[in-house]
Amino acid sequence: MNDVPLFAPTDEHEAVRAACRDLCRAKVAPHAADVDRSASFPQAAYDALRAADFHAPHIPETFGGVGADALATAIVIEEVARACASSSLIPAVNKLGTMPLLLAGSEELNKRYLTPVAAGEAMFSYCLSEPDAGSDAAAMRTRAVRDGDGWRLNGVKRWITNAGVSDYYTVFASTEPDRGARGISAFVVEKTDAGVSFGAPEKKLGIKGSPTCEVYLDDVRLPGSRLVGVEGEGFKLALRTLDHTRVTIAAQAVGIAQGALDYAVGYVKDRRQFGQSIADFQGVQFMLADMATKLEAARQLTYAAAARSERSDPDLTFFGAAAKCFASDMAMEVTTDAVQLLGGYGYVQDYPVERMMRDAKITQIYEGTNQIQRVVLARQVLK
Structure with a gap:
């Protein structure tokens, strides 16, 4: 590095x-x-x-x-x-x-x-994944074919966050299928474009307030000006984007974990068993110490990755993947421990830590599963 x-x-x-x-x-x-x-x-x-x-x-x-x-x-x-x-x-x-x-x-x-x-007048979503192209995004089937001075798009995008609420979408489509990843281009699609529609919202484990839907592109006609960057450079652009935005998922994971730790600390101070606050028990203190240490390590790694993102440093790919991977694994562990510290109360919806635990899980999955992050990290190490 x-x-x-x-x-x-x-x-x-x-x-x-x-x-x-x-x-x-x-x-x-x-x-x-x-x-x-x-x-x-x-x-x-x-x-x-x-x-x-x-x-x-x-x-x-x-x-x-x-x-x-x-x-x-x-x-x-x-x-x-x-x-x-x-x-x-x-x-x-x-x-x-x-x-x-x-x-x-x-x-x-x-x-x-x-x-x-x-201005807060529109939101923007990102359309890369498909029903048969998740981790293997280069296998996408969505096609963009030249139509005069514009393009015509057909395909389905899946797992699109805030779909239906967002007004604009960056859509990745194959413009030269024979070239694989080198034949993918990026376009801006508007919610109101003819031929754009959305599937029913997915019924999810967590982040339930953020709609996740399929986006259907049925003969969507776009002017040439909607091409983002250079034709055929879309896959590289998708990966460059994720280098930067994996930092934001790391930040989300840190925030979820902090919320869970905050609540757990307040609870163990107030909860009394055997005539004393359970915060006085060494076993509870050790759990809190580990939670706080891992959380702060993830925060510092996330901030280090954010600094590299701002400068577009050459080692951003490593730091973005490392921050996302470490912080999301940490968030899952810390929120699970928070549920444990609350005991039966942690398992019911009257208390927020079970929600935080459910929300944390997706941070290990989207913008590249943590298994994919480890592939990315290993490749960087072996360079």
């Missing part, structure tokens, strides 16, 4: 954290249980995040955004996830959907689509 200057969150980063934490405590956390129970989009959280410019903080000032750097954006996602994992997918998926444009989009394309996202 490269020698990279040390980093630390600045006073400005900490001010962002404090402001976002206060907002989430007041306007996001109170709705988290209802959002999960009803599997409904967290509209109140979205409205609050938009009003405070936390819905898409990464959008540059050029396009009307606040221009938050990668670390500040990670901190926002962490703080929202601490209160409600479903709501944290608003800033996280807005970054995922728009990152291909920021990396390779033309000035005209970016101005047209990033400006309304920055």
Whole structure:
């Protein structure tokens, strides 16, 4: 790995954290249980995040955004996830959907689509996975065929976060099937384009407030200006995007784990057994010590990856995968331990840690399973 200057969150980063934490405590956390129970989009959280410019903080000032750097954006996602994992997918998926444009989009394309996202008038999703192309994304069957000076798209995308709610979608499609990964291109598709439709929302274990649906593309006609970057470079663009946005999933995992640890600490201080607080028992203290240590290790790795994302360092691929993999495994462990610390109370919906445990699981799966992350990491190590 490269020698990279040390980093630390600045006073400005900490001010962002404090402001976002206060907002989430007041306007996001109170709705988290209802959002999960009803599997409904967290509209109140979205409205609050938009009003405070936390819905898409990464959008540059050029396009009307606040221009938050990668670390500040990670901190926002962490703080929202601490209160409600479903709501944290608003800033996280807005970054995922728009990152291909920021990396390779033309000035005209970016101005047209990033400006309304920055203004809170639209959301952006990312369409890579398909029914038969998950980890093996290069095997996608969605096709884009030239049609005059434009393109015609046909195919199905699966596991699309915030599908149906988002107005815009970055869609990856094969433009030259014979070339495999080298024949994939990226396009912007609008929700209102003729031929675009959505499947029923998936019934999921966690993050229930963030809709996950199939996206159907039935003879969708796009002008040539909707191509993102260079034809045939879409797969490389998809991987470059994930290098950056795996950091956001790591941040989400850190936030979920922090929320669970916070609640567990409060509970063990108040809960009394055998005539004393259970926080006085060494076995409980050892669990808390391990939880806090692993959580802070994941946070520091996530922040280190965010710093590399901001600079687009050559070792970002390693750090993005490492942060996502380590933080999501940590989140699953910490939330499970939080349930254990609450005992029977941890297992019922009257208390939030069972929700956090369910929400944590997806962080080990999406944006590349942790098995795929380990493949990525090993390849980087063996280079």
